[in-house]
Amino acid sequence: MLKVKSLHTYYGGIHALKSVSFNLPEGEIVTLIGANGAGKSTALMSISGIVPPRYGEITFLGRPIHQMSPDRIFALGVVQVPEGRRIFPLLTVTENLEMGAYLRNDRKGIAQDIDYIFSLFPRLAERRHQTGGTLSGGEQQMLAISRGLMSRPKLLLLDEPSLGLAPVLVQLIFATIEKINRENKTTIFLVEQNANMALRIAHRGYVMESGVITLQDTAANLLNSEKVKQAYLGI
Amino acid sequence: MDYFLELFFGGLTRGSIYALIALGYTMVYGIIELINFAHGEIYMIGAFTALIAASALSLLGLNGPALLILAGLIAVIYSAAYGYTIEKIAYKPLRKAQRLSPLISAIGMSIFLQNYVLLAQTSDFLSFPTLVDEFAFMEPVSHIMRSSELLIVATTLVCTVLLTLFIKFSRTGKAMRATAQDKTMAMLLGININRVISVTFIIGSGLAAIGGVLISNHIGQINFYIGFIAGIKAFTAAVLGGIGSIPGAVLGGLILGWTESFATGYVSSDYEDVFAFGLLVFILIFRPAGILGRSSTDKV
Numbered sequence: 001m002l003k004v005k006s007l008h009t010y011y012g013g014i015h016a017l018k019s020v021s022f023n024l025p026e027g028e029i030v031t032l033i034g035a036n037g038a039g040k041s042t043a044l045m046s047i048s049g050i051v052p053p054r055y056g057e058i059t060f061l062g063r064p065i066h067q068m069s070p071d072r073i074f075a076l077g078v079v080q081v082p083e084g085r086r087i088f089p090l091l092t093v094t095e096n097l098e099m100g101a102y103l104r105n106d107r108k109g110i111a112q113d114i115d116y117i118f119s120l121f122p123r124l125a126e127r128r129h130q131t132g133g134t135l136s137g138g139e140q141q142m143l144a145i146s147r148g149l150m151s152r153p154k155l156l157l158l159d160e161p162s163l164g165l166a167p168v169l170v171q172l173i174f175a176t177i178e179k180i181n182r183e184n185k186t187t188i189f190l191v192e193q194n195a196n197m198a199l200r201i202a203h204r205g206y207v208m209e210s211g212v213i214t215l216q217d218t219a220a221n222l223l224n225s226e227k228v229k230q231a232y233l234g235i
Numbered sequence: 236m237d238y239f240l241e242l243f244f245g246g247l248t249r250g251s252i253y254a255l256i257a258l259g260y261t262m263v264y265g266i267i268e269l270i271n272f273a274h275g276e277i278y279m280i281g282a283f284t285a286l287i288a289a290s291a292l293s294l295l296g297l298n299g300p301a302l303l304i305l306a307g308l309i310a311v312i313y314s315a316a317y318g319y320t321i322e323k324i325a326y327k328p329l330r331k332a333q334r335l336s337p338l339i340s341a342i343g344m345s346i347f348l349q350n351y352v353l354l355a356q357t358s359d360f361l362s363f364p365t366l367v368d369e370f371a372f373m374e375p376v377s378h379i380m381r382s383s384e385l386l387i388v389a390t391t392l393v394c395t396v397l398l399t400l401f402i403k404f405s406r407t408g409k410a411m412r413a414t415a416q417d418k419t420m421a422m423l424l425g426i427n428i429n430r431v432i433s434v435t436f437i438i439g440s441g442l443a444a445i446g447g448v449l450i451s452n453h454i455g456q457i458n459f460y461i462g463f464i465a466g467i468k469a470f471t472a473a474v475l476g477g478i479g480s481i482p483g484a485v486l487g488g489l490i491l492g493w494t495e496s497f498a499t500g501y502v503s504s505d506y507e508d509v510f511a512f513g514l515l516v517f518i519l520i521f522r523p524a525g526i527l528g529r530s531s532t533d534k535v
């Protein structure tokens with residue numbers, strides 16, 4: 001569905017991605033794991049067009065997107081939920097969700113999707129009139145993922161959805177990601193430092209170190225790989 | 236008592252004009268954190284455009300409110316086009332530069348536009364015709380408030396209400412708020428932030444032009460320099476109320492208008508600016524973010 005070929009991206013003078021290639025097959029969950037600063041977030045920002053690559057190629061459903069503006073890439077159905085959730089602090093929960101549907105015109109469908117999300121996360125329904133800045137970290141993460149879903153994406157890019165959350169919430173977030181993939185057939189690209197959890201729900205995985213992909217395999221094989229165990233699973 | 240009321244309504248009128256201009260400062264600052272020093276010139280260009288349009292249209296036999304509305308509309312459209320173009324030429328190329336660069340570009344734009352009008356038009360004061368006669372129903376109170384003042388206050392009220400509704404409920408309004416809070420996230424949600432920024436400049440410029448037309452109709456004369464003084468005062472109003480805040484801009488404008496009006500009326504017209512800027516200093520000492528501004532620390 002999305003193919004990245006020999007991508008080179010510079011971020012603030014740093015050569016952050018050095019010939020990175022990967023492939024996201026339709027309907028799968030693919031995870032990208034690696035240490036802090038390995039370039040995982042830069043890869044997502046390159047796909048979304050916020051930090052366009054200097055060399056290389058990104059194609060989505062056969063169309064090259066590496067020179068498109070972020071809003072056009074979004075309109076094709078490539079939606080990112082960035083690191084740190086980035087909820088609009090002064091917009092209400094409902095308004096945050098509406099912003100996720102900014103490019104949609106069907107008022108009825110938007111209202112239905114908001115109701116669906118409120119049924120998925122009753123906590124958000126309780127707080128629908130509160131501003132985003134007043135939510136807890138877990139609630140903000142639920143809202144961030146929900147906001148990403150509001151445009152009915154074809155490909156969802158998730159950057160560190162478990163960061164800074166209590167273990168119970170991490171479970172809930174990962175269960176939700178699996179559910180989105182299963183029920184909506186949404187392709188998911190999951191960037192995580194929590195390699196163990198990510199590999200458990202993913203079909204495939206890539207390992208990134210200092211801007212280079214060093215390992216790629218099925219998630220099951222990576223979970224059993226000695227190298228991954230030592231470096232990322234802490235076993 | 237009549238004298239007090241006269242000063243009160245005089246201050247309200249003055250404050251309304253400051254508010255109309257301050258809205259443009261505060262909206263632009265809210266979105267791209269730039270003090271658009273050329274904003275006052277848009278107000279001046281609005282007044283000149285209205286004068287030219289009104290002269291031309293009156294030759295065609297138009298007069299009264301229809302003339303004011305049509306000339307005003309032309310001024311708003313023309314000034315909005317200026318605002319849009321200024322952003323594209325002077326600010327957009329500098330969006331990734333450090334913060335001082337667009338500020339200097341703004342000051343340059345302001346000086347350029349003043350001198351452009353000075354050369355293209357005149358350095359003299361031009362008399363601006365009274366486009367609307369005194370309303371009959373205002374006769375009993377005409378010694379306190381003139382019809383042109385009522386027009387200013389009423390128009391400002393309508394504009395402020397419409398703007399607030401637009402920003403609160405419309406799709407573009409919500410996109411403006413989202414862009415102001417987190418530009419990258421707005422881009423990640425498919426919002427074309429260049430468009431949002433353009434819309435902000437267009438609305439702000441339109442409001443400044445409305446102010447320029449109405450005050451010219453009230454005072455009866457204009458020259459190329461009116462934008463500079465009004466711009467500085469409106470900027471003061473925006474900072475006073477809390478720059479970035481829309482109710483703050485209106486509140487700051489009114490407080491500044493009243494301060495000037497009462498200081499002129501009860502003390503001396505020589506001290507008008509002393510009181511205006513003294514108030515600014517006083518408020519910034521106790522509330523550095525302005526009356527309704529939020530300090531940057533509680534912005535997560």
